[in-house]
Amino acid sequence: MAANEKVDVLIVGSGASGAAMAWSLAETKMRILCLEQGDWMKSTDFPSNGRDWEARRYTDFDISPNRRGRDTDYPINDDNSLMKIANFNGVGGGTLIYTAHWPRMHPSDFKVKSLDGVADDWPVDYWALERFYEENDRMMGVSGLAGDPGVPPRNPPMPPIPLGKTGTHYAKAMNKLGWHWWPSDTTVATTAYDGRAPCINLGHCTPGCAQGAKASTDITYWPLAIRAGVELRTRCRVREITTDEHGMASGAIYYDAEGKEHFQPAEVVILACNGVGTPRLLLNSASARFPDGLANSSGLVGKNLMLHPWPVVSGYVAETLDGGRGPITSMWSKQFYETDPSRDFVRGYTLQFGRTTGPANEAISSAAAGRLPWGRDHHRIYRELLDHRVNIGVACEDLPEEHNRVTLDPVLKDSNGIPAPRIDYTISENTRRMMEHGIARAEEILTAAGATRISTSRTVLNYPGHLLGTARMGDDPERSVVNGWGRSHDVKNLFIVDGSIWVTSGGVNPTSTIQALALYIADQMKQRLATLFD
Amino acid sequence: MNDKADTGLSAAEIRDLADIAGTMVPASTELGMPGADDPAILADIVKSLGRDLARVREAVRAIGALADGALGAMHQDKREALINDCFANGGAAAAALGRVVLGAYYRDDRVLLALGMEARAPFPKGYALEQGDWSLLDAVRNRPPLWRDDRAVPGGER
Ligand SMILES: Cc1cc2nc3c(=O)[nH]c(=O)nc-3n(C[C@H](O)[C@H](O)[C@H](O)COP(=O)(O)OP(=O)(O)OC[C@H]3O[C@@H](n4cnc5c(N)ncnc54)[C@H](O)[C@@H]3O)c2cc1C
Ligand code: SF4
Numbered sequence: 001m002a003a004n005e006k007v008d009v010l011i012v013g014s015g016a017s018g019a020a021m022a023w024s025l026a027e028t029k030m031r032i033l034c035l036e037q038g039d040w041m042k043s044t045d046f047p048s049n050g051r052d053w054e055a056r057r058y059t060d061f062d063i064s065p066n067r068r069g070r071d072t073d074y075p076i077n078d079d080n081s082l083m084k085i086a087n088f089n090g091v092g093g094g095t096l097i098y099t100a101h102w103p104r105m106h107p108s109d110f111k112v113k114s115l116d117g118v119a120d121d122w123p124v125d126y127w128a129l130e131r132f133y134e135e136n137d138r139m140m141g142v143s144g145l146a147g148d149p150g151v152p153p154r155n156p157p158m159p160p161i162p163l164g165k166t167g168t169h170y171a172k173a174m175n176k177l178g179w180h181w182w183p184s185d186t187t188v189a190t191t192a193y194d195g196r197a198p199c200i201n202l203g204h205c206t207p208g209c210a211q212g213a214k215a216s217t218d219i220t221y222w223p224l225a226i227r228a229g230v231e232l233r234t235r236c237r238v239r240e241i242t243t244d245e246h247g248m249a250s251g252a253i254y255y256d257a258e259g260k261e262h263f264q265p266a267e268v269v270i271l272a273c274n275g276v277g278t279p280r281l282l283l284n285s286a287s288a289r290f291p292d293g294l295a296n297s298s299g300l301v302g303k304n305l306m307l308h309p310w311p312v313v314s315g316y317v318a319e320t321l322d323g324g325r326g327p328i329t330s331m332w333s334k335q336f337y338e339t340d341p342s343r344d345f346v347r348g349y350t351l352q353f354g355r356t357t358g359p360a361n362e363a364i365s366s367a368a369a370g371r372l373p374w375g376r377d378h379h380r381i382y383r384e385l386l387d388h389r390v391n392i393g394v395a396c397e398d399l400p401e402e403h404n405r406v407t408l409d410p411v412l413k414d415s416n417g418i419p420a421p422r423i424d425y426t427i428s429e430n431t432r433r434m435m436e437h438g439i440a441r442a443e444e445i446l447t448a449a450g451a452t453r454i455s456t457s458r459t460v461l462n463y464p465g466h467l468l469g470t471a472r473m474g475d476d477p478e479r480s481v482v483n484g485w486g487r488s489h490d491v492k493n494l495f496i497v498d499g500s501i502w503v504t505s506g507g508v509n510p511t512s513t514i515q516a517l518a519l520y521i522a523d524q525m526k527q528r529l530a531t532l533f534d
Numbered sequence: 535m536n537d538k539a540d541t542g543l544s545a546a547e548i549r550d551l552a553d554i555a556g557t558m559v560p561a562s563t564e565l566g567m568p569g570a571d572d573p574a575i576l577a578d579i580v581k582s583l584g585r586d587l588a589r590v591r592e593a594v595r596a597i598g599a600l601a602d603g604a605l606g607a608m609h610q611d612k613r614e615a616l617i618n619d620c621f622a623n624g625g626a627a628a629a630a631l632g633r634v635v636l637g638a639y640y641r642d643d644r645v646l647l648a649l650g651m652e653a654r655a656p657f658p659k660g661y662a663l664e665q666g667d668w669s670l671l672d673a674v675r676n677r678p679p680l681w682r683d684d685r686a687v688p689g690g691e692r
Binding site for chain 2: 048049050052055058059067069107108110111115126145149150151152161163167168171172174175180181182183199200202203204210211322326334335338360362363364367373374375376378379383386
């Protein structure tokens with residue numbers, strides 16, 4: 001096996017959290033290396049450059065790694081889960097194909113035990129993270145509007161995405177009902193920002209932004225981190241984290257693009273492989289000293305997986321809207337976010353209002369839903385659908401439950417022979433009641449908006465690619481995998497910074513908080529450099 | 535196009551596919567729309583099968599079997615009923631067939647122009663998005679905070 005020169009810090013994974021971590025630690029002048037299994041993506045390769053832009057979301061830009069099947073992907077057995085796994089493996093990780101919706105967690109999300117009597121409080125709170133949220137907003141470049149009574153004060157550096165016809169339509173309905181709404185914060189640049197061009201409404205933000213207006217970490221954090229001396233090595237798939245005779249992490253074994261095995265020694269190892277990739281790697285790093293997987297004396301590695309069940313309610317209005325010709329994200333509502341004792345569930349959800357989709361996807365999704373017939377009626381009905389769709393996503397908080405988990409699949413393996421992750425996940429009774437409540441409210445809104453053909457799928461849920469909770473933070477080593485600043489309780493030079501350290505999931509898209517936490521952990525490490533392993 | 539795989543469909547299968555596609559989305563002279571069996575669109579469908587080849591082949595065979603191998607000879611009403619029934623029963627093969635046919639159909643220049651759309655990729659020209667009516671936000675602006683401030687709630691402070 002080829003052995004490489006030792007580095008001070010080895011980061012595995014270059015996505016949302018790995019990039020923020022690398023950039024923040026770069027000022028220490030330590031030797032920092034990031035290993036990433038995927039490639040750099042070129043904006044000229046993104047689908048919106050070509051006439052087949054809509055079809056490619058079902059092939060090489062599918063959000064499911066199993067369908068996408070690039071050789072940089074690893075398979076995931078999610079047969080035993082109603083919620084499927086979405087991700088992207090490349091420099092930028094999930095931010096390459098995320099939708100750029102950018103809410104923060106609420107202060108109450110960090111205190112669910114003391115405020116609502118469920119699950120556990122986090123070992124950090126909103127106010128400890130606040131300045132890192134702000135720093136991250138500047139780094140990623142956020143558009144939005146200050147003054148929202150639904151969330152704590154924040155100051156997005158760019159103006160919000162226009163409401164357009166679709167947003168105006170929703171806003172009228174919300175005002176009729178007297179319910180809260182506000183233009184969403186997003187990481188779509190609405191003005192020129194830090195070398196990024198402004199959004200030109202390609203309307204297809206999820207599978208990569210050809211204009212470079214959407215913030216993915218390959219164009220935000222990474223260029224700065226690399227300029228500051230961090231090395232990023234692509235096409236390096238880590239198989240396991242190794243340990244020495246003292247039980248400390250000694251480095252990682254990885255395969256390069258040719259399948260050749262390497263050993264990369266390091267003083268400190270930081271995992272940033274997301275809520276599925278990180279437990280997979282820890283479980284696959286079992287050894288005589290750590291027979292149940294690395295950092296797993298609590299038995300919680302892989303457990304408490306949270307995925308955000310996300311029903312979407314759709315309808316059609318008479319007015320012609322601007323679906324497909326602007327960013328998908330538009331507005332949010334926090335009307336039902338906080339716990340209300342009069343409801344039959346605890347915790348809550350965000351309503352996310354979408355601008356919809358292009359001509360082929362309107363036809364494909366409507367045919368699949370049985371709305372669009374085949375035959376001579378096809379053209380007439382299609383004209384009633386195209387550019388008339390409104391839809392609302394119900395972003396539900398799911399609470400941590402140990403039976404929802406990531407394990408190693410006994411059979412399925414990736415192209416390097418590394419066991420694939422297996423997902424077992426069910427939706428709890430509390431979340432089901434929350435979903436029904438949200439679906440009913442969304443139906444009320446669409447009805448107030450004058451929509452007809454209202455439909456919801458309860459069985460095929462949207463799967464948002466929010467992978468959380470499988471190596472949770474906490475003060476008690478028996479009830480958590482890492483401490484309040486991301487260090488493994490068991491292995492004192494091993495840190496975890498991705499979505500797996502979440503204690504609960506909130507009812508929001510997670511990346512803003514994932515990155516704020518990574519910056520917070522980097523800051524804690526910098527303050528403790530002399531005593532990092534004590 | 536991303537999938538460079540050989541189409542793999544035989545000439546007979548392509549003929550059957552043409553009958554099916556032309557039934558799924560027939561031409562409309564009134565609206566100026568070609569059918570999905572138009573030669574250029576059919577060629578695009580066949581070229582785009584890629585990873586869906588096996589499923590599409592399965593769907594073509596299943597529909598052929600239901601029509602006793604004579605879909606093209608059936609009356610249009612019967613053909614349409616057969617195809618709609620087949621899709622209503624669901625399944626991955628039918629879904630793949632629908633996806634590939636519609637994916638190619640709704641990127642054809644003539645189809646997009648007949649729908650009043652521009653026949654081009656979104657990038658680099660993009661689109662204009664109007665601001666919309668921001669005055670609607672006045673109704674929300676001065677509402678009291680909806681979020682719980684944990685610092686003000688008993689038990690909230692750490
Ligand atoms: C379709 C979609 C839409 C989304 N929309 C939104 C949204 O609107 N707003 C929002 O906040 N979030 C959204 N998300 C979620 C967002 O992408 C994730 O929350 C975020 O990227 C997670 O960050 P992370 O650092 O935990 O991991 P990731 O960003 O997933 O990065 C992990 C990286 O680790 C690499 N890796 C994994 N294992 C290994 C290994 N063994 N060796 C080497 N490298 C490895 C992977 O290749 C990957 O690049 C969306 C996700 C998807 C899929
Ligand atoms: S709508 Fe804007 S952010 Fe989205 S892909 Fe287009 S240019 Fe990029």
